[in-house]
């Protein structure tokens with residue numbers, strides 16, 4: 145029976161955290177939404193797990209929806225036996241002044257009858273650090289990093305207190321690196337101070353050791369919040385939990401689907417364009433003839449599999465930030481929704497056509513693809529890069545059951561060559 149329950153606000157974040165938990169010795173299952181915890185094969189997988197991560201698509205959802213699905217996830221995790229909880233959000237704190245990190249944290253605390261928690265987005269393995277209460281991305285303040293231009297959650301400040309205060313009903317405090325470096329006991333004493341009794345406390349962390357210290361100092365809190373780095377110190381009952389075997393065999397058709405606009409993904413797309421067959425989404429064509437345009441993309445991918453099975457085709461939507469500027473008509477879907485729907489439709493049609501390995505870039509994009517594929521649970525397989533892994537996914541689409549390997553790549557994670565090199569981890 146699981147003891148640790150996590151709620152991830154997007155799908156790439158869910159596999160990011162699950163990868164860390166598996167490496168720290170937790171048998172971990174990712175469920176797509178809360179219902180999969182208590183239904184069908186998900187129920188059995190959850191019963192045998194030490195930790196469960198519920199993947200939500202709540203990061204950019206309306207606040208009420210994000211709060212509602214998060215509470216449903218918390219209740220389902222409690223019903224499965226979980227006693228400690230982890231709210232996983234983005235290591236670049238993706239949110240707006242309305243939410244959703246603050247409102248979801250407030251509601252989880254209220255539901256648990258708790259009054260305080262920590263806020264720890266630091267993840268040094270991927271270049272995210274917190275110092276002086278400010279979030280840095282590879283040494284640059286968040287608001288000077290490419291996150292400044294994110295299409296859905298542009299981050300225009302790096303001070304976590306200033307970012308969080310408009311989102312929460314709790315006071316926001318900060319505990320600095322000097323206290324963290326005094327060790328677990330000193331940090332716990334600082335966090336337990338009466339002045340922080342009802343606070344959200346931003347805790348500095350620059351190294352993995354800092355995160356391990358924070359984990360030790362917060363082991364008495366029912367709820368912790370942060371990116372996947374905070375799980376570094378959460379040692380599970382096994383040396384390293386077993387990883388799921390791939391669903392696909394070498395030579396099975398694969399595809400890269402990217403709706404991510406992140407700077408790392410744009411570099412990965414540029415690298416792959418020189419090496420893989422590729423097509424870019426044409427938003428005007430999709431608006432004029434959605435089904436016909438998707439059918440053309442599927443035909444392109446099938447031709448590419450036939451021409452050279454060793455080169456998975458790439459279907460993507462962004463070369464540079466100018467691609468995000470195309471205005472959407474008043475009477476149709478917004479561009480981001482159109483891109484998500486198109487890549488989700490490509491995914492289901494390509495799986496029906498034989499695709500067994502899909503590398504999906506972008507958290508929102510991954511949510512759309514995984515949901516369309518009817519996937520209920522993900523079993524973590526071979527790691528690809530910090531925060532990125534292959535996962536075995538079983539689902540149902542176009543009336544047929546399928547088992548596929550999915551890699552859900554966070555926008556800013558992975559080396560430049562990940563679209564060409566990730567496949568070798570499945571060998």
Ligand SMILES: Nc1ncnc2c1ncn2[C@@H]1O[C@H](COP(=O)(O)OP(=O)(O)O)[C@@H](O)[C@H]1O
Pocket residue numbers: 295296403404405406409461462467468469470479480481482483484505506507508509510554555556
């Ligand atoms: N050309 C485009 N025009 C407008 N929106 C786009 C375009 N390409 C992608 N998007 C949208 O931008 C969002 C990207 O978010 P996500 O998939 O989380 O990746 P990332 O956070 O790495 O950029 C998605 O909603 C996607 O549909």
Ligand SMILES: O=C(O)[C@@H](O)C(=O)COP(=O)(O)O
Pocket residue numbers: 154156157158160161233234235236371372406505506507508531553554555556
């Ligand atoms: O914590 C992180 O950075 C990732 O797990 C994550 O959530 C990234 O989101 P996207 O960039 O939207 O994929």
